[in-house]
Amino acid sequence: MKIELASRIRxxxxxxxxxxxxxxxxxxxxxxxxxxxxxxxPDLPTPAHIVAAAAKAAADPRHHQYPSxxxxxxxxxxxxxxxxxxxxxxxxxxxxxxxxIGSKEGIAHFPVAFVEPGDVVLCPDPGYPVYATGTRFSGGxxxxxxxxxxxxxxxxxxxxxxxVARRAKVMWVNYPNNxxxxxxxxxxxxxxxxxxxxxxxIVASDMAYSEIYYGGAEPPKSILEIPGARECAIEFHSLSxxxxxxxxxxxxxxxxxxxxxxxxxxxxxxxSGVFEAVQVAAMAGLDGDLGVVAELRREYEGxxxxxxxxxxxxxxxxxxxxxxxxCLIANPKGVSSLDYSLKLLEAGVVATPxxxxxxxxxGFVRLTVCAPRDRLALAVERLTTLR
Ligand SMILES: Cc1ncc(COP(=O)(O)O)c(C=O)c1O
Numbered sequence: 001m002k003i004e005l006a007s008r009i010r011x012x013x014x015x016x017x018x019x020x021x022x023x024x025x026x027x028x029x030x031x032x033x034x035x036x037x038x039x040x041x042p043d044l045p046t047p048a049h050i051v052a053a054a055a056k057a058a059a060d061p062r063h064h065q066y067p068s069x070x071x072x073x074x075x076x077x078x079x080x081x082x083x084x085x086x087x088x089x090x091x092x093x094x095x096x097x098x099x100x101i102g103s104k105e106g107i108a109h110f111p112v113a114f115v116e117p118g119d120v121v122l123c124p125d126p127g128y129p130v131y132a133t134g135t136r137f138s139g140g141x142x143x144x145x146x147x148x149x150x151x152x153x154x155x156x157x158x159x160x161x162x163x164v165a166r167r168a169k170v171m172w173v174n175y176p177n178n179x180x181x182x183x184x185x186x187x188x189x190x191x192x193x194x195x196x197x198x199x200x201x202i203v204a205s206d207m208a209y210s211e212i213y214y215g216g217a218e219p220p221k222s223i224l225e226i227p228g229a230r231e232c233a234i235e236f237h238s239l240s241x242x243x244x245x246x247x248x249x250x251x252x253x254x255x256x257x258x259x260x261x262x263x264x265x266x267x268x269x270x271x272s273g274v275f276e277a278v279q280v281a282a283m284a285g286l287d288g289d290l291g292v293v294a295e296l297r298r299e300y301e302g303x304x305x306x307x308x309x310x311x312x313x314x315x316x317x318x319x320x321x322x323x324x325x326x327c328l329i330a331n332p333k334g335v336s337s338l339d340y341s342l343k344l345l346e347a348g349v350v351a352t353p354x355x356x357x358x359x360x361x362x363g364f365v366r367l368t369v370c371a372p373r374d375r376l377a378l379a380v381e382r383l384t385t386l387r
Contacts, residue, residue, distance in 0.1 A: 008137055016356035019338070023345055035379040037307075037367040038350040040178065040325060042244040044299070047285070047292045050243055054281035063280065067273035070264045071099025071252065075279040079237070079252040082286040086210075087222035095257045098264045099274050103208050103238035103251035104130055106263060109270065110204060110234070110253075111138035113262035115169050122164075122171040124155060126179055126357030128206065131172040143168065146360045149319070153182035157195045165199045176209035176220055179357045179366045180328060181321030183213070189223045196232045202259060203233040208251075211242040211293050213323040214301040220323065224255055234259040241325075242293055243285040250274050250282045300325050303369035303376055310380030315387045319364075328354060328364040341365045348382045 004010075020038070027034055045051075057063050070076070076093035083089045091097055100106035107130045115121060117139030123131040125144035132142040143164050145155035155173075173192055175184035189205075196203045205223040213220060223229045234255035240246040253263055267273075274282075285292075308320040308327050317330035329351070331340040337353035344351045344365065354361025369376060 011136070012133065017352065020341060020345065020350070020353075023342065024350055027345070032348065034345070034348055034350050035371065035375050035382065036350040037369070037371055037376075037379060038352045039370065040241075040368050041246050041370055042241060042296075042325075043370050043372065044244050044296065046244045046248070046281075047288075049288055049292075050245070050281045050285045053284035054248075054277050057277035057280035060277075063276035067276045067279065068099075069268040069271070069273050071097070071274065072276060072279050075099055075274075075283055076252070078283040078286045079254065083222065083224075083237075083254055086219070086290075087225055089222050089224045089254070091254055092257075096254055096260055098253050098260050098267070099279065100236070100238075100251040100253055100267075101271060101274055102240060102246075102249040103206065103236040103253075105249075105271070106236050106251060106253050107131065107204075107206060108134040108137070109266045110236075110263050111135050111140055111170065112266045114202060114259070115140040118167075119169040120164055120167040122155075122160065122168050122201070124172060124174060124177070124358075125360035126354050127172065127360075128174060128178055128208075129357060131174075131204075131206075132358075135170075140169065144358060144360065147177070147180060147182070148360075149180075149363075152185065153177055153180040154184065154188055157191055165195075165201070168199060168201050170202045170204055171196060172204050172206065173223070174206040174208075176213060176321075176323030178209065178324060179326050179352070179354050179361060179364075181319065181324045181326045183217055183220060183323045186221075189221060189226045189229070193223070193226050193228045193232065197228055201232070203229070205233060205235040207235055208238040209241055209324040210237065212297060212300060212325060214297060214304065215322065217322040230256055232256065234263070239282050239285055243282075244296070245282070245285070248278050248281065250278050300369055303371075303373055306373055307367065307369055307376045307380060310377065311383060314380065314384040316383070325369045327367045327369065329367065331363055331365065337362055337365055343386065344383065347386055349379045 076097040080091040115138040121135040147153040238251040354364040
């Protein structure tokens with residue numbers, strides 16, 4: 001029997017990091033000590049009060065059965081309280097909040113509820129690849145909105161052709177942004193909501209990095225703070241980066257009731273919710289002392305200073321983040337992002353070519369600060385040899 005993958009899988013773009021992964025594995029097998037700044041996965045542990053809440057809940061048989069598809073009411077209430085506390089956004093936990101198995105799950109499943117074959121989905125380029133993949137899995141067509149350095153890595157809404165806007169069903173926005181680390185300035189979400197209401201487009205805002213911001217930067221806003229957003233927007237939140245919980249797989253989506261309930265319908269049919277002990281742990285984070293998150297921001301900021309200031313002093317063209325834990329370095333002229341990351345790898349530092357997030361990432365490699373300070377200092381030392 002010949003086993004054939006479905007076209008939606010066959011036609012996925014090639015895995016962009018295959019070559020780097022192979023070279024990385026090879027170097028490690030030879031005993032080379034690489035400084036791996038390739039992956040956005042916090043190296044610090046989940047705060048102790050969250051782990052303790054999980055341990056207690058896991059031991060309680062009341063949490064051992066199938067959870068609710070859309071999340072425990074207590075978890076949704078906790079997420080709503082967090083959003084009120086953090087953004088001043090008031091939500092009805094019964095109708096405007098749905099639990100997610102990490103925000104990636106919700107981002108991938110959202111188009112199943114709203115995108116028809118042939119619909120256009122506006123995706124940032126560069127951008128988190130799941131926006132386009134989820135679109136394609138639902139038969140939709142991604143239209144890539146370029147994010148350029150000279151426009152603050154914001155999409156130019158006026159440059160979206162009228163026929164594309166007419167066919168567009170969903171627009172993804174993501175600030176703080178991966179991979180560019182850009183923040184949305186005041187007014188950006190107003191423009192997005194106005195554009196969306198004018199063209200009947202759903203706005204899906206990815207706030208995975210909402211709590212990771214530094215120094216003078218204002219805490220990122222929720223799009224739901226903007227008048228009119230309740231008519232057209234859904235926002236995806238994650239505990240992964242806020243509380244060092246990438247492994248726990250928990251997040252939530254909030255916003256327009258019809259959008260939240262459409263996503264909930266998909267989930268009812270494809271998964272059986274988040275383990276309740278994980279939801280209880282997440283509640284301990286969301287309702288707990290947010291000083292742990294402030295502490296985390298301070299740590300990342302110290303790391304960003306070591307990495308970015310060190311590389312700038314060595315003559316690199318570095319974009320120092322005001323949010324998220326990503327730093328972009330511009331490639332030297334005439335060198336592609338992939339070739340440049342291979343060069344960095346030869347020097348003993350793993351970076352991600354920003355083209356892994358779309359063709360619009362050409363010109364940059366991405367480094368994370370998910371590594372201890374001494375490792376970041378070592379990365380600076382190694383990369384300085386390239387100048
Ligand atoms: C922009 C962005 N959105 C969403 C996610 C998904 O995070 P999670 O599924 O852990 O909530 C990531 C993960 O790296 C991300 O970079």
